[in-house]
Amino acid sequence: MVNTQQGTEEKILEAAKKVFHRKGYEGARMQEIADEAEINKALLHYYFRSKENLFEAVFKDAFFKLMGRAKTVFLSDKPLKEKIQEFLSHYLDVLSENSYIPWFILNGMYERPDVLKVIFEKAEINPLQLMERLRNQIQDEYGSEVNPFHIWLNVLSLSIFPVVAKPLIRELFQITEEGYQQILEQRKTEVPRFITNALKGYEENS
Amino acid sequence: MVNTQQGTEEKILEAAKKVFHRKGYEGARMQEIADEAEINKALLHYYFRSKENLFEAVFKDAFFKLMGRAKTVFLSDKPLKEKIQEFLSHYLDVLSENSYIPWFILNGMYERPDVLKVIFEKAEINPLQLMERLRNQIQDEYGSEVNPFHIWLNVLSLSIFPVVAKPLIRELFQITEEGYQQILEQRKTEVPRFITNALKGYEENS
DNA sequence: GTCTATATCGGGATAGAC
DNA sequence: GTCTATCCCGATATAGAC
Numbered sequence: 001m002v003n004t005q006q007g008t009e010e011k012i013l014e015a016a017k018k019v020f021h022r023k024g025y026e027g028a029r030m031q032e033i034a035d036e037a038e039i040n041k042a043l044l045h046y047y048f049r050s051k052e053n054l055f056e057a058v059f060k061d062a063f064f065k066l067m068g069r070a071k072t073v074f075l076s077d078k079p080l081k082e083k084i085q086e087f088l089s090h091y092l093d094v095l096s097e098n099s100y101i102p103w104f105i106l107n108g109m110y111e112r113p114d115v116l117k118v119i120f121e122k123a124e125i126n127p128l129q130l131m132e133r134l135r136n137q138i139q140d141e142y143g144s145e146v147n148p149f150h151i152w153l154n155v156l157s158l159s160i161f162p163v164v165a166k167p168l169i170r171e172l173f174q175i176t177e178e179g180y181q182q183i184l185e186q187r188k189t190e191v192p193r194f195i196t197n198a199l200k201g202y203e204e205n206s
Numbered sequence: 207m208v209n210t211q212q213g214t215e216e217k218i219l220e221a222a223k224k225v226f227h228r229k230g231y232e233g234a235r236m237q238e239i240a241d242e243a244e245i246n247k248a249l250l251h252y253y254f255r256s257k258e259n260l261f262e263a264v265f266k267d268a269f270f271k272l273m274g275r276a277k278t279v280f281l282s283d284k285p286l287k288e289k290i291q292e293f294l295s296h297y298l299d300v301l302s303e304n305s306y307i308p309w310f311i312l313n314g315m316y317e318r319p320d321v322l323k324v325i326f327e328k329a330e331i332n333p334l335q336l337m338e339r340l341r342n343q344i345q346d347e348y349g350s351e352v353n354p355f356h357i358w359l360n361v362l363s364l365s366i367f368p369v370v371a372k373p374l375i376r377e378l379f380q381i382t383e384e385g386y387q388q389i390l391e392q393r394k395t396e397v398p399r400f401i402t403n404a405l406k407g408y409e410e411n412s
Numbered sequence: 413g414t415c416t417a418t419a420t421c422g423g424g425a426t427a428g429a430c
Numbered sequence: 431g432t433c434t435a436t437c438c439c440g441a442t443a444t445a446g447a448c
Contacts, residue, residue: 008431022316026232030424043432045425103316109373110309111233116377127378149389150396153375157367162359164370167315169359171322172333183355190356194404201403214413236442249414251443 009047011037016058021100025055025111056115059108062101063119066094071123074130080137080199084192088159092184095163102164144202151199158191215253217243222264227306230313231261268304269311272297273329280336286343286405290398294365298390301369308370350408357405364397 015037019028030051034041048054073087095101109116134148162169162184170180221243225234236257240247254260279292301307315322340354368375368390376386 024232024313026230040433051424103312106309106370107313110230113373113377116373120377125378147396150393153368154364154400156371157363158360161363161367164312167319167322171319172326187356190353194360197407198400198404201406246415257442
């Protein structure tokens with residue numbers, strides 16, 4: 001009532017974000033989103049024609065917020081270790097305040113693989129180019145013939161999983177929110193060290 | 207009709223497993239499970255009273271099938287690299303056919319963190335004991351003072367994330383189901399190598 | 413135990429007043 | 431643009447014949 005004019009659509013998106021985050025696509029209820037936004041269901045359909053549309057909007061926003069930077073970082077000309085450090089630092093900063101994003105994306109992938117496909121087309125990601133660059137860089141800097149795909153997957157795993165598994169980690173070790181944030185902070189240096197150590201190790205075997 | 211007696215309940219569980227795997231709890235349809243089992247909906251409710259019951263049965267079975275082994279592997283007396291190899295091998299085998307398990311666990315964590323707690327209590331996991339053992343083993347075998355928590359988290363990340371992110375990986379690189387299974391197979395040796403290489407790397411810096 | 417038919421309800425979507 | 435009331439389909443669950 002008070003906060004009109006530029007408010008409603010934003011409020012809906014904000015509410016949808018929260019609900020889709022908590023429940024996923026199938027679990028989310030339009031009613032719950034409406035309640036969260038303090039409006040009624042009909043208005044949701046006025047702004048976004050369907051549940052699917054609304055989901056897509058939220059999903060895209062989250063995805064690009066997360067992945068937008070990653071592409072430019074990995075296509076830059078810096079040493080690999082620096083890239084990984086930069087990626088982790090940026091990524092963990094963004095996520096410590098938006099820890100719902102990676103889970104939301106993973107969940108969305110399972111529930112709506114079709115949406116994922118559309119997004120990748122729009123994002124203009126060329127994974128093969130990335131792999132080639134990574135292969136060359138590893139060979140140049142570490143002199144080893146390693147499958148770049150697995151290295152890439154390792155970097156992603158080590159970055160994303162600890163954020164997604166936050167509730168598991170906190171419950172299992174009885175860690176406070178501050179303790180968890182501290183762990184993420186440590187990982188900004190620990191993970192790049194771990195990876196570069198591993199890459200150095202390949203030299204001797206090759 | 208032919209394969210009666212010990213058949214129906216098993217067939218239902220098998221079908222439910224497949225469908226819940228593909229769609230998750232909310233996305234799964236009792237009709238689809240019935241079709242998959244080649245029976246009708248009513249029979250599902252005859253054997254299991256509700257959808258929730260059926261899901262719980264499927265989930266518990268798979269969860270303990272998965273985690274039962276993990277504990278014994280990591281508390282055994284073998285060298286660390288062997289433990290990791292064994293863990294990955296077993297884990298990836300089970301999950302390539304039940305990849306919904308980590309997804310469900312994550313989902314449950316976010317929706318009902320309390321449930322997670324109960325599961326851990328039943329599984330009788332002692333994380334601190336595990337950490338101590340890991341710290342000692344790393345020190346014995348690699349002579350380095352490393353924070354075992356991060357190593358543990360790395361092992362988990364490298365094992366679980368590639369399974370959870372299956373749709374992302376397949377879509378991004380346009381990989382077939384066979385191709386994906388091949389990747390998992392490769393990781394059974396790649397990941398232990400990666401980790402032990404990294405651990406060796408710490409020696410020089412310590 | 414297994415089937416067909418049906419009850420019941422929840423949720424996405426629309427109509428139409430204001 | 432925002433609301434109330436309602437449509438309508440689909441999904442879980444049950445009744446009851448065989």
